[in-house]
Amino acid sequence: xxxxxxxxxxxxxxxxxxxxxxxxxxxxxxxxxxxQFEANAAYGRFCAARGATPASVGSWREIxxxxxxxxxxxxxxxxxxxxxxxxxRTSGTALARRGELQLDTLELYEASxxxxxxxxxxxxxxxxxxxxxxxxxxxxxxxxxxxxxxMFGVMHARRGAPGSGFFLRDxxxxxxxxxxxxxxxxxxxxxxxxxxxxxxxxWLEALEQRGLRLALPxxxxxxxxxxxxxxxxxxxxxxxxxWLHDRLGVPPARCVNQYGMTELASQFYDSVLRDRDARRRKxxxxxxxxxxxxxxxxxxxxxGEVGAIRIVDxxxxxxxxxxxxxxxxxxxxxxxxxxxxxxxxxxxxxSIAADEMxxxx
Amino acid sequence: xxxxxxxxxxxxxxxSAERRRLERELPETTGFSAATVREGLTLALTEFxxxxxxxxxxxxxGALGKGRLASGFDATAVVLGGGVPTPTLLALATxxxxxxxxxxxxxxxxxxxxxxxxxxxxxxxxALAESLELVSFPSDDDAALGELLAAPCVVAFxxxxxxxxxxxxxxxxxxxxxxxxRLSVAVLGRAAQSxxxxxxxxxxxxxxxxxxxxxGCLSPVALYVLGVERVPDALLTALVSAFEEAAQRWPxxxxxxxxxxRSVAERDTAELRAAAxxxxxxxxxxxFTLVAEPNAxxxxxxxxxxxxxxxxxxxxxxxxALATLGPHLAAVGVAGVGAELDALGPELAALxxxxxxxxxxxxxxxxxxxxDQPGVLLPLARLTDIEE
Numbered sequence: 001x002x003x004x005x006x007x008x009x010x011x012x013x014x015x016x017x018x019x020x021x022x023x024x025x026x027x028x029x030x031x032x033x034x035x036q037f038e039a040n041a042a043y044g045r046f047c048a049a050r051g052a053t054p055a056s057v058g059s060w061r062e063i064x065x066x067x068x069x070x071x072x073x074x075x076x077x078x079x080x081x082x083x084x085x086x087x088x089r090t091s092g093t094a095l096a097r098r099g100e101l102q103l104d105t106l107e108l109y110e111a112s113x114x115x116x117x118x119x120x121x122x123x124x125x126x127x128x129x130x131x132x133x134x135x136x137x138x139x140x141x142x143x144x145x146x147x148x149x150x151m152f153g154v155m156h157a158r159r160g161a162p163g164s165g166f167f168l169r170d171x172x173x174x175x176x177x178x179x180x181x182x183x184x185x186x187x188x189x190x191x192x193x194x195x196x197x198x199x200x201x202x203w204l205e206a207l208e209q210r211g212l213r214l215a216l217p218x219x220x221x222x223x224x225x226x227x228x229x230x231x232x233x234x235x236x237x238x239x240x241x242x243w244l245h246d247r248l249g250v251p252p253a254r255c256v257n258q259y260g261m262t263e264l265a266s267q268f269y270d271s272v273l274r275d276r277d278a279r280r281r282k283x284x285x286x287x288x289x290x291x292x293x294x295x296x297x298x299x300x301x302x303x304g305e306v307g308a309i310r311i312v313d314x315x316x317x318x319x320x321x322x323x324x325x326x327x328x329x330x331x332x333x334x335x336x337x338x339x340x341x342x343x344x345x346x347x348x349x350x351s352i353a354a355d356e357m358x359x360x361x
Numbered sequence: 362x363x364x365x366x367x368x369x370x371x372x373x374x375x376x377s378a379e380r381r382r383l384e385r386e387l388p389e390t391t392g393f394s395a396a397t398v399r400e401g402l403t404l405a406l407t408e409f410x411x412x413x414x415x416x417x418x419x420x421x422x423g424a425l426g427k428g429r430l431a432s433g434f435d436a437t438a439v440v441l442g443g444g445v446p447t448p449t450l451l452a453l454a455t456x457x458x459x460x461x462x463x464x465x466x467x468x469x470x471x472x473x474x475x476x477x478x479x480x481x482x483x484x485x486x487x488a489l490a491e492s493l494e495l496v497s498f499p500s501d502d503d504a505a506l507g508e509l510l511a512a513p514c515v516v517a518f519x520x521x522x523x524x525x526x527x528x529x530x531x532x533x534x535x536x537x538x539x540x541x542x543r544l545s546v547a548v549l550g551r552a553a554q555s556x557x558x559x560x561x562x563x564x565x566x567x568x569x570x571x572x573x574x575x576x577g578c579l580s581p582v583a584l585y586v587l588g589v590e591r592v593p594d595a596l597l598t599a600l601v602s603a604f605e606e607a608a609q610r611w612p613x614x615x616x617x618x619x620x621x622x623r624s625v626a627e628r629d630t631a632e633l634r635a636a637a638x639x640x641x642x643x644x645x646x647x648x649f650t651l652v653a654e655p656n657a658x659x660x661x662x663x664x665x666x667x668x669x670x671x672x673x674x675x676x677x678x679x680x681x682a683l684a685t686l687g688p689h690l691a692a693v694g695v696a697g698v699g700a701e702l703d704a705l706g707p708e709l710a711a712l713x714x715x716x717x718x719x720x721x722x723x724x725x726x727x728x729x730x731x732x733d734q735p736g737v738l739l740p741l742a743r744l745t746d747i748e749e
Contacts, residue, residue, distance in 0.1 A: 042637035046629075049636065066633060067626035074637045233526070295622035308622040324629070326622040 001035045002078070006317055010111050012287060013315075017115035020286045028287075028314050029060035032321050039078035043320055060289060065310050065322035068263045071099035076319045079104045088147035090262045101147065101262050104318055109265045112315035113151050114158065116285045120269025121192065121223045121256050122159060130161040132185035134178060136195025136203060139166035147262045148225065152194065161188065173199050175206045182214070190219035193248075196226045197240060201233060207247045215249040221273060222250050225258035257282075259338050263323055265315035271335060281335030287314040290336055292329050303331045306339060362418055364486035365454050366411025371481045372450065373406045379481045383446065386473045391444035392615030393574060398446075400611055401572045404725040405447040413728040418458065420729060421738045428749070431742040433461025434536065438512035440527065442519035444470035445577045448540070451728070452516055453478050453493065456741050462492040464509055468518075469500070506530075514538070514741060538740045540732065543578040543691035547720055548585045548679065548705075553697025554596060562696035563603035565721025566668075569694055570649075571607040572724045574614055575664040578691040579716075579723045582662040582669070585679050587698070589672045592653040597644055597670065604649045604666070613648035616665050623663035624650065657682035676701060680708050691733075692716035694723045 005028055012024070034054035037044045047053065047064045057063055066076065077084065083104040090099035103109060118125070125131065133156055138146065140153035149166075156164055163185055167178040185191045193216075200222075207213070222244055227234075235243075241252040253272050259282050260267035268282040268290070275283075284290050292307040293300055301307035309325045316323070328339045371377045383402060388395045422431050437456035441449055449467075453475060456463045467475045475495055483490035498505035510527065514536040517527050524539045531537050547569065553562040569581055584600075586592050616624070628645060631652045635641040640655035649666040657673045659682050673679040683690060693714050695702060706717050715733035716726060734740045 042633060045636035046633050049632065067629045069626050070630045070633045073630055073634055234522075295618065295625045306618060308618065324622075324626060326619060326626055328618055328622070 001031065002039075002317055005032050005035065005314075006108055009108060009287060009314055009317070013108075013111045013115055017286060018119065025287065025289065025314070026060055029063065029289075029312055029321065030054070030057065032314060032317060033057060033060075033063045035317075036078050036320060040076060040320065042074060043076065060312050061291065063312060063322040065312075065324035066320050067324050067326075068099065068261060069326075071101060071263045071319075072097040075100065075102055077102045077104075078318050087145055088150065088262050089145040091146075099262055101265075101319060106150075108315050108317060110154050112266045112285065112287065113154060116267050116269060117151070117155050118159075119274060120258070120267075120271075120283070121194070121221060121273065123274040124219075125159065125190070130159050132162075132181075132188050132191040133160040133164040134181055134185060134191070134193050135164075135166045136168060136173060136178070136193065136199035137166060138168045138171075142166075142169065148196070148260075151260075151267070168195065168199055173202045173206070175203060178203065186214075186217060186220075188219075189217055190221075191217065192221055192223065193250075194223035197224045197237075198226070200224050200240065200244065201235070204243050204247050213247055213249075220248075220250050221254045221256065222248070223256045223258060223269075225260060257338075259327075261323075261325070263316075263319070264311060264313050266313045268336075279332060281332040281337055282329075283335045288312060290329075292331050292336060295324075295326075301330075306330050309336070309338070362414060362458060363411070364482070364489055365458055366414045367485045368454070368478065368481045369406075369409045369414060369450070370411050371485070372402075372478070373409060375403070379477050382477050382480075383473065386477075387446055387471070388614070390473050391446070391471050393444065394612045394614045397572060397574065397611045397614060400568075401724060402446070404572065407725050408728050409447075409450060410728075414454070414458075417729045417737055421736045422742075425744070428747050430745045430747060431459065431739070432745070433457075433459030433741065434512070434514035434743060435461070436512040437461045437463050437514040437516060437741060438509045439463055439465040440509070440515070440517040440519070441466065441468045441471070441475065442517070442523065443468055443576060445573045446471055446474040447577075448518060449474040450478060451737065452518070455738055456514070456516070457482075457489065457492060459738060459742050461514065461741065462494070464494050464496055464512060466496050466498070466509060472497075516540070516741070536741070538734065541689075543689050543715075544686065545579050545581045545692040545694065545723060546583045546585060546683065546686075546690070547581040547694045547696075547723075548587060548698060549596075549696055549720075550587045550698035550701060552699050553720075554586065554589070554593070558697055559596065559599050560603070562720055563599045564606070565696060565719075566600070566694070567603035567607035568611075568721060569723040570604070570666055570668055571611045571613075574616075575662070575666055577724065579726065580664075581694055581723060582664065582667075583659065584668060584670045585657065585673045585682065586670065587673055587676065587679065587701075590674055591640065591655070592642075592670050592672050594642075597642065597651065597653055600651055600668075600670065601644045601646060604651065604668075605646050608646065608648040608666075613666055620663060620665050624665060624667055627661070627663050627667060628652075659683070659685045676705055676708070679705075680712065683709070683712055683714075686712070688713045690714045692718060692723055692726075694718055694720040696720035 037054055050064050052064045084102045086103045088101045135152045137152055138149050140149045143149040167174045241255045245251050256270045258267050258269050266285050266288045268284055271281050271283050289312045291300055291310040293310050295308040306328050309327045309329045312322045329336045371379050384399055387398045433456055439452050465475050479493050510530050516538040518540045521541045524541045547566050628650050631641050631643050642653040644651040651668050653670045657671045657678050690713050693709050709717050
């Protein structure tokens with residue numbers, strides 16, 4: 001059953017990735033749920049305890065979601081352990097548990113990431129066009145269990161022009177090498193700087209210390225992702241984009257934030273480069289659906305209200321397709337806006353949620 | 362000292378205007394239920410008396426000896442954090458007691474307590490009240506924060522990240538008294554695992570958890586049941602009953618969407634672990650969640666009355682489990698431990714616990730509790746030895 005689903009998904013991703021086909025999504029989601037219900041006994045029991053079985057679930061909205069954090073606790077896979085050929089892990093310390101997405105194939109994973117990245121970050125590139133791609137993240141060779149590095153590696157091989165490269169080495173940003181590569185890359189009309197938000201902050205601080213202000217070509221674009229997690233000073237996304245504009249000359253309208261997580265095979269990009277005149281929002285690949293829900297009831301919140309993000313990602317064929325996150329968002333037209341932590345700020349006293357303590361240890 | 366003692370007495374008196382104002386305004390600003398605020402203040406302020414303040418001064422400053430003088434700094438800046446009101450009172454009273462003028466920035470979650478303290482002080486000692494100034498500015502006003510942090514002594518409450526960020530802005534000659542985030546745990550010894558003692562201990566624990574909705578550093582986030590391989594079902598049942606009663610008496614307050622999402626995620630994850638065969642039992646009721654774990658391994662709690670219950674076969678295993686918490690361990694509340702405590706106390710101290718006390722008293726620490734500092738007043742004082 002899974003093989004058939006994957007064949008159809010691959011065709012969808014490759015042939016008509018922009019086609020948001022609700023009927024096809026519904027059919028594939030229910031088929032995939034039926035498969036995962038049987039193939040992953042723990043998930044099956046979890047669903048059954050909620051009264052959700054393939055016989056009772058009639059819509060993708062009713063598929064029980066597992067918390068993203070559960071990937072730290074148990075192997076949520078639908079294949080025997082010996083078939084696992086790649087593991088992506090969440091970031092973390094030695095003390096904190098790290099979530100794992102175990103995969104028995106990378107084919108669908110990569111088929112999903114490419115069209116989303118191209119639509120969100122490279123919409124103006126021709127089918128075979130390449131551009132200098134400077135990555136402020138570790139290479140896949142250095143961080144083999146990082147899904148982000150893997151994604152950059154795939155895109156680097158597919159779209160990177162000569163001079164492209166990875167500039168986070170041994171957990172340090174090689175500012176000098178990046179500067180040299182950028183000087184070369186700025187000769188091209190189009191270029192891409194991409195990486196983690198905290199690496200960009202480190203770079204901006206270095207530019208500031210050196211008193212440098214650059215003017216990247218009009219065809220330059222930036223893609224940043226992830227939180228700061230104590231690895232650099234925290235700042236709201238708007239401030240980061242304003243700072244990037246100030247130091248690099250790339251306007252916020254050409255800064256794309258990606259929302260993704262290790263536990264998901266698909267990613268979500270800001271709309272700014274493909275829908276320039278509309279409000280910034282995250283757009284979902286056609287084979288995913290995003291709900292914004294009340295976490296207690298699991299019901300959708302009204303449009304414009306804040307709720308927790310739940311995602312159904314058909315590309316998660318070998319794990320669990322429905323994931324619940326503790327991230328907050330509000331719906332925005334055909335997309336959603338992810339809200340910073342300040343939007344859900346808690347009246348925390350001097351106590352500390354232990355996961356935060358362990359993460360910071 | 363007398364004036365500050367009278368301020369504390371005003372706040373303790375349940376019919377005083379200041380106390381009524383705290384009870385009236387705090388629920389709205391902090392999100393705690395009115396019953397929680399009432400009970401939390403009553404318990405905490407039990408220990409905050411004029412006599413206790415006098416004893417504290419005698420204990421810390423009187424013991425200095427004839428040739429050593431303690432004095433306050435020219436100014437003390439206090440940066441408050443979170444919504445739990447009681448730390449604010451001592452944070453303001455202690456520098457004033459040493460003669461140091463205080464500049465205080467309240468937390469956005471509790472702008473009330475500092476104002477009420479200031480108004481009580483103005484009523485009792487108008488001249489001293491002029492030494493207390495409340496400042497207010499948005500969290501992103503870097504210049505205003507910089508001015509506040511120019512004080513020679515800075516006292517701050519908040520996360521480890523906040524402490525690091527503030528510390529980085531201070532000069533080498535400035536005094537920095539930091540109160541970072543910490544957590545507490547509870548331990549149930551054999552003598553409190555059955556019969557009436559279990560009921561009493563469960564009620565005491567439920568109150569310690571319910572007050573301030575687990576937001577205070579003295580709120581237990583985990584219970585360790587000593588001498589068992591598996592948490593007994595009967596014990597869980599007793600806890601459920603006590604937590605239900607606590608929820609009736611002191612309903613949980615406002616829970617942010619993010620916190621609610623975290624709680625649901627932790628509960629669902631526990632259910633998934635159980636579905637995968639782990640011996641995990643979940644008991645969720647109105648306003649609380651209990652998760653009986655299969656072993657002693659410390660796990661996260663999303664707070665807001667979410668308690669994990671762990672079996673620990675021996676005291677050694679308990680210490681091993683708590684070692685993970687290291688410097689973040691604030692207090693250990695115990696019940697039914699008996700003579701074992703004699704051996705356990707020093708071991709817990711060695712782990713970094715700043716307080717070991719009876720279950721049910723976690724939320725009412727003595728005024729003189731040192732918070733893992735060299736004292737309550739001394740960290741805020743300049744000391745001078747005058748030699749003959």
